[in-house]
Amino acid sequence: MKICTILKQVPDAEASIRTSGDRVDLSGVTFVMDGMDEYGVEEAIRLREGGAQVEIVALALGPKRFEDAIRTSLAIGADRAVHIETDETYDAISQARILAEAVKKEGAELVFVGGKEADWDSAALGPALAEVLGWPHVDWTTKLALSGAAVEATHDTDSGTETVKVALPAVITTQQGLNEPRYPTLPNIMKAKRKELRKAQPADYGAATALTRLTGEAIQVKTRLNKLFSGDAVESATALVNALRNEAKVL
Amino acid sequence: MNFDLTPEQKEIQRLARQFATEQILPRAAEWDRNETYPAEMVQAAADLGLLNIGIPEEYGGLGLGMLEEALIGEELGYACMGFDTIILASDLAVVPLKLAGTDEQKKRFFPGLVKGLGAFCLSEADNGSDAAAMKTKAEFVGDEIVVNGTKMWITNGGVCSTYVVLCRTEHAQGHLGTVCVVVPGDAPGVSHNKLHGKMGQRCSYTAEVIFENVRVPKSNMLGGIGDGFKIAMKTLDRTRITVAAGSLGVARRALDESVKYARTRHAFGAPISNLQAIQFKLADMKMGLDTSRLQTHYAAWLVDNDRPHAQASAIAKCRASDVAFSAAAEAIQVHGGYGYMNDFPVEKLLRDVKLNQIYEGTNEIQRVVVARSLLR
Amino acid sequence: MILLVPEHAAGTLRGSARELVTAGRTLQAALGGEIHALLLGPGAAAAAAEIAKYGVQAHHSEDAGYEPFKAQVWTHAAAEAATMLGAKAVLVPASRSGLSYAPRVAVRLNAALLEDVIEVDSDGATVGGKRFTYLSRVTESSRTTALPVVISLKVNVLAPAEAAAAPGAVAAIDLPAAASGVEVLSQAKASTGGVSLDEASVVVTGGRGVGSPEGFTRLVEPLAATVNAAVGATRAVVDAGWRPYADQVGQTGKTVAPNVYIAVGLSGAVQHLSGMNRSKTIVAINKDKDAPIFKVADYGVVGDVNEVVPELVKLLKG
CATH class of the missing domain: 1.20.140.10 (Butyryl-CoA Dehydrogenase, subunit A, domain 3)
Structure with a gap:
């Protein structure tokens, strides 16, 4: 079975975000593989270690710098990678259309997508990709097991959690709790050098036209009151309740 | 001129940074307070391949260079300089082998250093930078070398698998008579005392290492007589x-x-x-x-x-x-x-x-x- | 026209439904046409009667196949209704379910997607939206290049709509639930004491500083019960197994923006802040006065949670 894991490279969560004009300025920012995507790579490796015959293909759509994230995935254990390199910004829907073509060409039956992107805060790619492919998807997955030609997955819902059975092919979106991603090892980093990293272009997978465009980005930080009470527990608790009831007029 | 790291170097740096900030940094203060030698984390570093990365590939190592060591060293030093010292002091046993070891010696000693620590025994209580004044003696007896003496402030002394020991031969004088001898960590006659009360780098294991009639084959000498220094x-x-x-x-x-x-x-x-x-x-x-x-x-x-x-x-x-x-x-x-x-x-x-x-x-x-x- | 797909629980509209109407009315001013609503699943007729009070033409399908939620089933219904009614915009709440099927509806309708938006506007030919990005630190504005558009609307943000003078019509729609490749084997309710994290107007979140799972039952849960709040947890807490992952607030968990957010014994890592920094009023209790959580807090108590929280419970009950 072929598994595609979709990768994205995003600013390190610790990096401070600046804007220049009405756009986010990412110059000088440290980029890392999206933490959400690491769960997908790890899960694919675990399926293999669990005895499944799988080939793991890392798939990424984005600028040249994404290479670093791709190499990380190869060092962790992906078998090979396809980098659809572009400086164009595609929205989640048009990304899904391009990536779906790539998934079809690879003949994958299982696709892992990070549950929520740490740059666009978007959870749309997984479901959109599944729809273009005509496959079911399971999002916010915290547990996964192969069961014949199907997977059993536990995932978060609005009211709690749910365990579902889905026939393959399917798209799984990953999140924390699914597994604990491993570190690559130095020997594997060196071995990854010899793994295939194929470059492609969006046009190789059909042209997709963006249906939305970015018009502005701004950092709006809500000013907080920062009123602190300290000292005696009873006194500070009383002061807090007073402030909440009489000043903020909440509770 | 090219200031770019290669993709592999970037990956190595990223791994070292992640390991250092997630595993070492949060524990460093406690190790420091209690003078704890973090054996488990040293093992974890070795399992990730962060130890002795300069061992050539043909001897089971990664064959990486000094730049890669520098990248790793900076990240480990960021989290805890004491921990970094454990790793970098180990390299002090690898480099002499690399520089002066024969193929046979490399085959014999490198595999043990791929996951095991090395220690370099140069300093003594009465001499540090003046290496020529050392007292530890090597005697040639038949096919063996007999080592006697005490080395001081030896990082990884007592927790390593391999010692590289600088000695003087009994009849020669000054630099000319020094030899460099590989002594397995478990050789009979090797003992150590852990040194306490260091000002800093308190998680690295520093010891006084005593060699008392320690016998190793003559083929454990790196280079010839007089090459040690x-x-x-x-x-x-x-x-x-x-x-x-x-x-x-x-x-x-x-x-x-x-x-x-x-x-x-x-x-x-x-x-x-x-x-x-x-x-x-x-x-x-x-x-x-x-x-x-x-x-x-x-x-x-x-x-x-x-x-x-x-x-x-x-x-x-x-x-x-x-x-x-x-x-x-x-x-x-x-x-x-x-x-x-x-x-x-x-x-x-x-x-x-x-x-x-x-x-x-x-x-x-x-x-x-x-x-x-x-x-x- | 504009199609809303509000959520309801066995016939009772969820709070997000009235926010959908608010956004629907904003778009209606520019796009024209009527506002319609599609209610799905058991109780849909009652919920339809309810939403019609807001001047919305309400359609309902009581087919039991819409419960529990399955993305493909809801995608089919929303897309069919949108096509049937000629919708220029489809609005759904950005609940977990809404975020899960809105992208699929967009793909199926060949429509643009505006995801998890806090504000919408329209010039008649395109629709614009604002949403948070970069772990909720940036507000992004984007526009569609054309119509139709599918919009998921962040919950607890817009003012709920008031009832209209003239109620809309209520009618059943012949829209049976489609088949789905997903079989639900079991379900478990979250432990948030009945109040859902996404919708709660007050959230009490405990961190490592709470001390133990027992600390949650002794401190966090009573405080939450006193103010009718949902209980949340930090990553460290769910990693330690004190609370289920479903309770997690933060980058890898839920994003919440309640009226009042009470942080108990948590320091405020960036990843956590991204899940709650849009809350209207933030209250923090922590013994470390330098904890980052105090920087985003409106009110804070520097002190031992074991002493302060029981005192708060006593005072708030009084």
Whole structure:
């Protein structure tokens, strides 16, 4: 079975975000593989270690710098990678259309997508990709097991959690709790050098036209009151309740 | 000129950074307080392949260079200089083998160093930088060498799998008579006393190592009789770069902690980062850090490209450790009273990095090396 | 026209439904046409009667196949109704379910997607939206290049709509639930004491500083019960197994923006802040006065949670 894991490279969560004009300025920012995507790579490796015959293909759509994230995935254990390199910004829907073509060409039956992107805060790619492919998807997955030609997955819902059975092919979106991603090892980093990293272009997978465009980005930080009470527990608790009831007029 | 790291170097740096910040940094203060030797984390580092990365591929290693060691060293030093010392001191046993070992010796000793620590036994109680004055003796008896003597301040002494021991042969005088002998960690007659009460780098295992009629095959000698001192000096010319790298980590940590604190600490109604007195300290730390990193990577590049590197590595080690020491001192100053307490990590930086100015040749010796090359 | 797909629980509209109407009315001013609503699953007729009070033409299908929620089933219904009615905009709440099927509806309708938006506007030919990005630190504005558009609307942000003078019509729609490749084997309710994290107007979140799972039952849960709040947890807490992953607030968990957010014994890592920094009023209790959480807090108590929280419970009950 072929598994595609979709990768994205995003600013390190610790990096401070600046804007220049009405756009986010990412110059000088440290980029890392999206933490959400690491769960997908790890899960694919675990399926293999669990005895499944799988080939793991890392798939990424984005600028040249994404290479670093791709190499990380190869060092962790992906078998090979396809980098659809572009400086164009595609929205989640048009990304899904391009990536779906790539998934079809690879003949994958299982696709892992990070549950929520740490740059666009978007959870749309997984479901959109599944729809273009005509496959079911399971999002916010915290547990996964192969069961014949199907997977059993536990995932978060609005009211709690749910365990579902889905026939393959399917798209799984990953999140924390699914597994604990491993570190690559130095020997594997060196071995990854010899793994295939194929470059492609969006046009190789059909042209997709963006249906939305970015018009502005701004950092709006809500000013907080920062009123602190300290000292005696009873006194500070009383002061807090007073402030909440009489000043903020909440509770 | 190309300042870009290769994709593999970037990956190695990322791995080292992740390992250091997630596994080492959160535990460093506790190790420091209790003088705990972190055996499990050393094992974890070895399992990730971060240990002794210079062992050539044909002997089971990764065959990586000094630049990769420098990248790893900076990240480990950032998290805990003591931990970094455990790793870099191990390399001190790898390099002599690489420089002077025969194929047979490499085959015999490298596999044990792929996951096991090495230790380099040069200093003695009465001599440090003056290696020629050493007292530990090697006697040739039949096909064996018998080692007798006591080595002092040996990092990894007692927790390593392999010792490389500098000795003098009984009849020869001065440098001419020194030999470099490989002694397995479990050889009969080897014992150690852990040294307590270090000012800093308290998680690294430092010992007095005693060799009492320790017998090893004659084939454990690296090079010939009289080569010992030369091998030791050549080794230090390289490994000094790892001391510089660890110092970079300390300096970067001092800077990061200072920036973080200066932004949040308020005085006179504004963050102290608004004060030029503080800004200049930060700027000086950054200048020192960046320039010493350039020198360190340059020295590493010279080694990796088989160029003469003794002077460059002396400059790197001396400059980077001086820069790191002053960065740590200034970081305490930026933190004020808090900086003097061990609730904040900066006082540990100062205690730790003091050693970087001392070991692998004091900074005074480095200056001598540089001055001599000028006045030759 | 504009199609809303509000959520309901067995016939009772969820709070997000009235926010959908608010956004629908904003778009209607520019796009024209009527506002329609599609209600799905058991109780849909009652919920339809309810939403019609807001001047919305309400359609309902009581087919039991819409419960529990399955993305493909809801995608089919929303897309069919949108096509049937000629919708220029489809609005759904950005609940977990809404975020899960809105992208699929967009793909199926060949429409643009505006995801998890906090504000909408229209010039008649395109629709614009604002949303948070970069771990909720940036507000992004984007526009569609054309119509139709599918919009998921962040919950607890817009003012709920008031009832209209003239109620809309209520009618059943012949829209049976489609087949789905997903079989639900079991379900478990979250432990948030009946109040859902996404919708709660007050959230009490505990961190490592709470001390133990027992600390949650002794401190966090009573405080939450007193103010009718949902209980949340930090990553460290769920990693330690004190609370289920479903309770997690933060980058890898849920994003919440309640009226009042009470942080108990948590320091405020960036990843956590991204899940709650849009809350209207933030209250923090922590013994470390330098904890980052105090920087985003409106009110804070520097003190031991074991002493402060029981005192708060006592005072708030009084």
